[in-house]
Amino acid sequence: MKFGGTSMAGTERIRRVANIVRRQAAGGNQVAVVVSAMAGETDRLVNFCREANALYDPAEYDVVVASGEQVTSGLLALTLQSLGQPARSWLGWQLPIHTVENHAKALIDRIEGSGLVAAMETGQIAVIPGFQGLSEEGRVTTLGRGGSDTSAVAVAAAIGADRCDIYTDVDGVYTTDPRIVAKARKLKAVTYEEMLELASVGAKVLQTRSVGLAMRAGVRVQVLSSFVDDDATPADDHPGTMIVSEDEMNELVEKGEVERQLVTGIAHDKNEAKIILTRVPDRPGSVAHIFDPLAKAAINVDMIIQNVGRDKGETDVTFTVPQADLARAQAMLNDRREEIGFNRIITDSKIAKISVVGVGMKSHAGVASTMFSALAERGINIQAITTSEIKVSVLIDEDETELAVRVLHTAYGLDAPDTVGDEAA
Amino acid sequence: MKFGGTSMAGTERIRRVANIVRRQAAGGNQVAVVVSAMAGETDRLVNFCREANALYDPAEYDVVVASGEQVTSGLLALTLQSLGQPARSWLGWQLPIHTVENHAKALIDRIEGSGLVAAMETGQIAVIPGFQGLSEEGRVTTLGRGGSDTSAVAVAAAIGADRCDIYTDVDGVYTTDPRIVAKARKLKAVTYEEMLELASVGAKVLQTRSVGLAMRAGVRVQVLSSFVDDDATPADDHPGTMIVSEDEMNELVEKGEVERQLVTGIAHDKNEAKIILTRVPDRPGSVAHIFDPLAKAAINVDMIIQNVGRDKGETDVTFTVPQADLARAQAMLNDRREEIGFNRIITDSKIAKISVVGVGMKSHAGVASTMFSALAERGINIQAITTSEIKVSVLIDEDETELAVRVLHTAYGLDAPDTVGDEAA
Structure with a gap:
């Protein structure tokens, strides 16, 4: 005990x-x-x-x-x-x-x-x-x-x-x-x-x-x-x-x-922050220049997305770090600006990560698409996606956290049958 | 340190x-x-x-x-x-x-x-x-x-x-x-x-x-x-x-x-209490009946005086114990009243022990008599006396503690020469 x-x-x-x-x-x-x-x-x-x-x-x-x-x-x-x-x-x-x-x-x-x-x-x-x-x-x-x-x-x-x-x-x-x-x-x-x-x-x-x-x-x-x-x-x-x-x-x-159950639970996390580096040269090793120093400083990078940039040979790199490490990460990246070769740093702490978790996913397809369509129906914009064998996580605007959690709780049939409420409304 | x-x-x-x-x-x-x-x-x-x-x-x-x-x-x-x-x-x-x-x-x-x-x-x-x-x-x-x-x-x-x-x-x-x-x-x-x-x-x-x-x-x-x-x-x-x-x-x-110095310091202790057992039979072993149970109960008896009582074959026994143990000692003695054979218990917490201490006493006589006469001069009554090789202690009324300490401090020449005051007055 x-x-x-x-x-x-x-x-x-x-x-x-x-x-x-x-x-x-x-x-x-x-x-x-x-x-x-x-x-x-x-x-x-x-x-x-x-x-x-x-x-x-x-x-x-x-x-x-x-x-x-x-x-x-x-x-x-x-x-x-x-x-x-x-x-x-x-x-x-x-x-x-x-x-x-x-x-x-x-x-x-x-x-x-x-x-x-x-x-x-x-x-x-x-x-x-x-x-x-x-x-x-x-x-x-x-x-x-x-x-x-x-x-x-x-x-x-x-x-x-x-x-x-x-x-x-x-x-x-x-x-x-x-x-x-x-x-x-x-x-x-x-x-x-x-x-x-x-x-x-x-x-x-x-x-x-x-x-x-x-x-x-x-x-x-x-x-x-x-x-x-x-x-x-x-x-x-x-x-x-x-x-x-x-x-x-x-x-x-x-x-x-x-x-x-297909999905066991729905979690949210408001403690992450998003960093976007714009116009990073799209060449071998450029991503390593970004993430190696962060790893050495024990800053835990979670979601990573690479978008094709406006010009050829360049790309925008988006990733998340714990909010507590945001200032340190930003300073570290600015110090290596030449080496990495990015144009601007854009940061955003007003984000939330919503995750649906369940071992049931291992044997069932369609869990992710249920998530995307339920959120889309309520007009919630998905900024990034990561998945593991038993989890799908999306990054959304922090203000929509509670709405997203309620929508998904209903969508996966998790609502308790014997209570009355308007949580999903 | x-x-x-x-x-x-x-x-x-x-x-x-x-x-x-x-x-x-x-x-x-x-x-x-x-x-x-x-x-x-x-x-x-x-x-x-x-x-x-x-x-x-x-x-x-x-x-x-x-x-x-x-x-x-x-x-x-x-x-x-x-x-x-x-x-x-x-x-x-x-x-x-x-x-x-x-x-x-x-x-x-x-x-x-x-x-x-x-x-x-x-x-x-x-x-x-x-x-x-x-x-x-x-x-x-x-x-x-x-x-x-x-x-x-x-x-x-x-x-x-x-x-x-x-x-x-x-x-x-x-x-x-x-x-x-x-x-x-x-x-x-x-x-x-x-x-x-x-x-x-x-x-x-x-x-x-x-x-x-x-x-x-x-x-x-x-x-x-x-x-x-x-x-x-x-x-x-x-x-x-x-x-x-x-x-x-x-x-x-x-x-x-x-x-x-003949005397190094003068200490006082207001934490003792006095117990008098009246008309204790004056026969061998009667004192042991009093003090054995107190010793077994870890009650520390300090001064002991035996006075001749009013009647032949009887004596009053006076001794001191820590005030904190007084109630316990009193109860213990009352429990053994028959065995000890005393008449009354009289207790007094309003007492103080004043001690003059110094290694100089070992080689000099007259330390105790200086004490007794200095106290007598100020009308302070001595209720009991104990001595060791380097100490003389007397039991007095608690109200006279400060007066006694000042009188003795002056009597043994311990007053600092360079201060002005009326402590001994």
């Missing part, structure tokens, strides 16, 4: 978490719990580091920020004990959770699960601070923001857990953002690949890295809410969304537990 | 500390720094533990509260780096600082100093969180409140430091409380034994345990303030009080650096 910062914000909420955990244990399960720091605490600690040293040493940054999860792990163990439930905390260096690569964005290499399993077999609940690990040099590391999801999946893999329940402030994965479409439905299950595509295009329920790890390690993940739980209606009566392999998904469909 | 919670309260104050440390290093010294948590932080964490579990497990309590020093050690390392000074933090489990005995009040067993010394020899400043250690079972321990002073002395002993400078919010040890006597003088040096007596009777500059450890390990300790320091007048120009062995003290006196 993993609980996020909102669930751990203060001793009262930790008591609520302890009750959820205790009921799982009372149901005959051996339980390990991974916890985040109290909401706001990591920000407070990061801020201290910035004040201390603008160019902070990530090794010392890790020492400071890892303390937030240390506190909540101790407090949850104490609270479980107060409910009569044996429990103890296992810090990153105690298990240990071995990590490699850089401080502040370490990667989990391997976890020693044997001590944990032995303790759990005695009926003791193991409480593990998320986000933290131990470097090869014996120093404290952290996994980068949101790393506690990854800690939870990694611990689940290390101890061969039947399931990794990730409690968060939403109660599952929806067909689309319920704040935009009231008829959005909670999904009983999605595949790892669908979840990866949904997460990477803006449906931020789980950290992307944790989903990738779950897929590779075959950990069955459930996303559910810690806020629907009480003694009258425990969380077990409010199942969330299971994230499973394609094989398990097929079994669930065959058993009739999950309905087979 | 050791810095307390007031000195570490916030990133601005930590920058001030970093400057003091950097100047020590710039002076050609190898420096290790022990830090407390930010003022108020340990209370905040202890409070979380209480809220989580009133009967908290000290092992998990230690996990929670040790995080405060972890944060400040990382922040001081970061701040030193920002000043161009290489530095790194060494957590209790990393050195490690091996501890024994109970969680929440662990005792330092031994410290592995070799890694620290090797790093310090490269010019890197070692920053060590105080208060924390590692148990034999590999778990986080803490030393009890105020334990950071002990950590500092223990680290100094482990690395064979020339000096252990303890920065606090006072600038040294005074002949008496300067809030009571404006003519109080800062002492250039006191002996370990004097410091122990002064600390144990209310002059709370250093944790008593740390002074005992310094004495056993022969660590030269200096108490000084982190608040008198700036670039114009660095702390080195504001020396504090050295705490040294009696041999070194004699050398300082012979060199004329310190004046030989």
Whole structure:
């Protein structure tokens, strides 16, 4: 079980978490719990580091920020004990959770699960601070923001857990953002690949890295809410969304537990920006001149379109980058203007990427054309298109985001049948 | 160097500390720094533990509260780096600082100093969180409140430091409380034994345990303030009080650096309470009936006086206990009333203990009689007396505390010559 910062914000909420955990244990399960720091605490600690040293040493940054999860792990163990439930905390260096690569964005290499399993077999609940690990040099590391999801999946893999329940402030994965479409439905299950595509295009329920790890390690993940739980209606009566392999998904469909859909969900992402370079010489290597320096600066280029320009031998190149990197990308391209040989840079942050995602696409044609015609019918202009095996994404004007999401949710038959609304109007 | 919670309260104050440390290093010294948590932080964490579990497990309590020093050690390392000074933090489990005995009040067993010394020899400043250690079972321990002073002395002993400078919010040890006597003088040096007596009777500059450890390990300790320091007048120009062995003290006196005094300081303690048991049978073993249960309950009995009672074969027994333990002691004695056989319990919290302390007493008689006659002259009634080799303590009415301290400060010639005031009037 993993609980996020909102669930751990203060001793009262930790008591609520302890009750959820205790009921799982009372149901005959051996339980390990991974916890985040109290909401706001990591920000407070990061801020201290910035004040201390603008160019902070990530090794010392890790020492400071890892303390937030240390506190909540101790407090949850104490609270479980107060409910009569044996429990103890296992810090990153105690298990240990071995990590490699850089401080502040370490990667989990391997976890020693044997001590944990032995303790759990005695009926003791193991409480593990998320986000933290131990470097090869014996120093404290952290996994980068949101790393506690990854800690939870990694611990689940290390101890061969039947399931990794990730409690968060939403109660599952929806067909689309319920704040935009009231008829959005909670999904009983999605595949790892669908979840990866949904997460990477803006449906931020789980950290992307944790989903990738779950897929590779075959950990069955459930996303559910810690806020629907009480003694009258425990969380077990409010199942969330299971994230499973394609094989398990097929079994669930065959058993009739999950309905087979062509499209599983619709995501939107307003955090991209568009860059157009005009009149780039249309010769071998010119595109490399554009994208090599961006790649080296770790600026993630997503969609790329090459249009034929007005004059022969020239072309306009359009691509998207994260909005946060736009200024840096623009400066870098201007520095290389001669080398690349473009005429003008045009940028636009008022764009949105809308994606339809579903493993059903693998075996069905026509998904993309449904998308294009549904958007065209409402006069929504498509600026660019990319596709993968289980996803079609289009770039549109940001102002049309909500309209596009509603139109597509209806077009793919995802609207919940039993609610009344005018979301698609 | 050791810095307390007031000195570490916030990133601005930590920058001030970093400057003091950097100047020590710039002076050609190898420096290790022990830090407390930010003022108020340990209370905040202890409070979380209480809220989580009133009967908290000290092992998990230690996990929670040790995080405060972890944060400040990382922040001081970061701040030193920002000043161009290489530095790194060494957590209790990393050195490690091996501890024994109970969680929440662990005792330092031994410290592995070799890694620290090797790093310090490269010019890197070692920053060590105080208060924390590692148990034999590999778990986080803490030393009890105020334990950071002990950590500092223990680290100094482990690395064979020339000096252990303890920065606090006072600038040294005074002949008496300067809030009571404006003519109080800062002492250039006191002996370990004097410091122990002064600390144990209310002059709370250093944790008593740390002074005992310094004495056993022969660590030269200096108490000084982190608040008198700036670039114009660095702390080195504001020396504090050295705490040294009696041999070194004699050398300082012979060199004329310190004046030989009969009495070094005058301390007062308002935290005791008096208990009188009337008409206790005057037979063998009756006193044991009183004090054995109190000792077993870890209630520290200080002064004991036995008066002859009104009737033959009976006696009144008077003794003092810490005010905080008075209710518990009273209940415990009432429970054993039959067994002990006393008539009434009379208690009084409105008392104070006044002590004159000085190694000079060892070789000079008449110190006690000077005390008694000076107090008698002002009509101050002495309720009880205890003495040790270097201390005479009397119990008086609490209302007369300040008067008594002033009278004795003058009587032993401790008033500073160059100030004008009427403290002794």
